[in-house]
Structures are given as C-alpha cells and as structure tokens.
Amino acid sequence: xxxxxxxxxxxxxxxxxxxxxxxxxxxxxxxxxxxxxxxxxxxxxxxxxxxxxxxxxxxxxxxxxxxxxxxxxxxxxxxxxxxxxxxxxxxxxxxxxxxxxxxxxxxxxxxxxxxxxxxxxxxxxxxxxxxxxxxxxxxxxxxxxxxxxxxxxxxxxxxxxxxxxxxxxxxxxxxxxxxxxxxxxxxxxxxxxxxxxxxxxx
Numbered sequence: 443x444x445x446x447x448x449x450x451x452x453x454x455x456x457x458x459x460x461x462x463x464x465x466x467x468x469x470x471x472x473x474x475x476x477x478x479x480x481x482x483x484x485x486x487x488x489x490x491x492x493x494x495x496x497x498x499x500x501x502x503x504x505x506x507x508x509x510x511x512x513x514x515x516x517x518x519x520x521x522x523x524x525x526x527x528x529x530x531x532x533x534x535x536x537x538x539x540x541x542x543x544x545x546x547x548x549x550x551x552x553x554x555x556x557x558x559x560x561x562x563x564x565x566x567x568x569x570x571x572x573x574x575x576x577x578x579x580x581x582x583x584x585x586x587x588x589x590x591x592x593x594x595x596x597x598x599x600x601x602x603x604x605x606x607x608x609x610x611x612x613x614x615x616x617x618x619x620x621x622x623x624x625x626x627x628x629x630x631x632x633x634x635x636x637x638x639x640x641x642x643x644x
Contacts, residue, residue, distance in 0.1 A: 445504060454504065455504075465542070468533065470536055475498060488516055496536065512553050517534065519534050519537070561585065
C-alpha cells in the first residue's frame, strides 16, 4: 500500500510503525492531531515536517518520509510539545527513536551539524559519564571542520567560550562519573534493546 504526499508516493510499513512504538513507548496512538505540539514548538518554523505531522506519519508507517526529514534532527528536545499535549504524548521520545533508527539504517542526514552534535554529545557522555561543555564543543568543532577555522562564527564562539571560562562557567577538567562501567553497560544495553525496525532485539 502506498500513500501520496506532496506528489510523492510513500510505502506504508506497518511493521515500522509498531517497532517505533515499542522503541519509544510514547503513547503516540493517543494523538488526534490537535497541533498543540506544533503551535508551541520554538523551532517549527525551520522544519520541513511539523511535529504533529511526524507523529502522524510515524503512526502510518511512512518510514522513508519520516527518516529522511530534517525535523527529527532540528528537534531541540525542549519538551514543550509534551508539556502542551493534552494526551501527554512524549513526542521527544518519538523523535529520539526516529533519529536512532535513521542512524542504524545508514540514512544520510540532511542536517549535518545536528548529526555532528548528536554524535559528539553521546561520545562525551559515554567517555565521562556526564556532559562536559568544553569537551562537547571541542568534539563538535572538530566534527564540523570549524576547529581551526577563522570564520566569523568560529571566532565568536571562541570569544564566548573564553568569557565563560574566565567567569568560572567552563572547566578544562570537569569531573568524571566514578563508576564508568555503569555507563558503558547502559550503552551496551541500549544498543541491544533498540534495534532497527524489523530486525528484533539483538
């Protein structure tokens, strides 16, 4: 079965819809498209699909559409959508599940910087057990090629970082989580419990 949206045909994948539901457990089936999530989203203006559309298309099993959209990468995970939702749907969990699935499926991410931030964030958490702003920005600048860039944006970020450092807001050597094995086991468990749709648990 196919569905036509904006002059493009998309295959309906019921198994994908079920697997995404299991992965995020966000109760997306409660959605009746009131659009409160989209109305409150601070970055919806930049999205190709609005939050309520992502939820509906994921429900419908339109795998290619939702995994290739920029919305899942632009989501700021601020949870404004969940706060405003009358049915208490955890839309951020849906976005998380779709991002992880897109990565596992090897889908090219339209928002390169957002993917770089996503990967850098997880690497810092996995390495230290907690977030390190300086470590995160260093990894991100390296991943995006801005580490040694002299562009206006890079210089502005460096100046801001220096101002934060002198005011004691950034530390060169932030604390690590004492038991890093717990963090490693957590990541290993998540790797096993969140397989791509259709492949089951590992």
